[in-house]
Amino acid sequence: MRPTSPDAEHPGSYPPPVYTVAAKDTGVPPTSLVWWACAMAGLGLLMGVAWWFAAPGGGLYGDPGPEEAALVGDLTLAGLQLVVGIVVGWLLVQRMDLPGAWERIGAAVGGSLVGSVLAVVVGQWLGMMFGAEPDFVLHSLGAAAIWPAAAALVVFISALIDLAWGKRRA
Numbered sequence: 001m002r003p004t005s006p007d008a009e010h011p012g013s014y015p016p017p018v019y020t021v022a023a024k025d026t027g028v029p030p031t032s033l034v035w036w037a038c039a040m041a042g043l044g045l046l047m048g049v050a051w052w053f054a055a056p057g058g059g060l061y062g063d064p065g066p067e068e069a070a071l072v073g074d075l076t077l078a079g080l081q082l083v084v085g086i087v088v089g090w091l092l093v094q095r096m097d098l099p100g101a102w103e104r105i106g107a108a109v110g111g112s113l114v115g116s117v118l119a120v121v122v123g124q125w126l127g128m129m130f131g132a133e134p135d136f137v138l139h140s141l142g143a144a145a146i147w148p149a150a151a152a153l154v155v156f157i158s159a160l161i162d163l164a165w166g167k168r169r170a
Contacts, residue, residue, distance in 0.1 A: 036104055037111035040088065044115025047084060047147075048122025051077045057136050058127065074140045077123065081116060081147035088112060088147070089154025096158070105155055112148035120144050 052058040055073040092105050120138050127136025138144060 032100070033103055033107040036107040037114070040108055040111025040115040041118055042115070043084060043088075044112075044118035044147075045122055047077075047080055047115065048119040049126065051080055051119060051123040052126040052130075052136070054080070055123070055136070058123075069135070070139045073136070074138060074143045077119065077138060078140075078143040078146050081119070081143065082150050085112070085147040085150025086154055089151040089158075092151065092155050093158040096155075105152075109148050109152050112151050116144045116147045119147075 051073075053060045055076040056069045057073065088108060092101075092108055095101060095104060098104075124137055
C-alpha cells in the first residue's frame with residue numbers, strides 16, 4: 001500500500017498516515033426509508049381502527065347525542081394522533097446522530113401524512129360498515145394533520161435545544 005503523501009514515507013514526518021481523511025458518511029439505505037414510510041402508513045391503519053372503536057358512534061362507545069358526536073369524535077382522533085406524533089418524533093430524535101437522519105425524518109413525516117389520511121379513511125369506512133351511527137365522519141380536517149405536525153415539531157424543538165446548548169450533531 002502506497003502512502004498518500006510523500007512526507008508520510010519518512011518516519012517522524014507530520015502528519016502521520018494514521019491521520020488520513022475519513023471516508024465520507026454514507027446515506028441511510030433506501031430500505032430503511034421505505035420501512036419508515038410503510039411503518040407510518042401501517043400505523044395509520046391501526047389508528048383508524050382505534051379511532052372507530054374509541055369515538056362516539058363507534059364500536060365501543062355507543063350512540064352519543066347528536067350535539068356531542070362530532071366534537072368528541074374529532075377530539076378522539078386528534079388525541080390519538082397527538083400521542084402517536086410525539087412518540088414518532090421521539091423515536092426520530094433518538095436516531096438523529098446516525099447517518100441519513102434528515103432523509104429518515106422526511107420519510108417518517110411523509111409516511112405520517114399518508115398514515116393520517118389512511119386513519120381517517122379506515123375509521124370512516126368502519127363507521128359505514130359496522131357503525132350504528134350513519135354520520136361517522138371527520139368534521140375537522142385539521143385533526144388529521146396533528147400527527148405529522150407533532151412529529152416534525154418534536155424533531156424541530158429537539159434540534160433547537162441542541163443548538164441552544166451548543167451540541168453539534170455529526
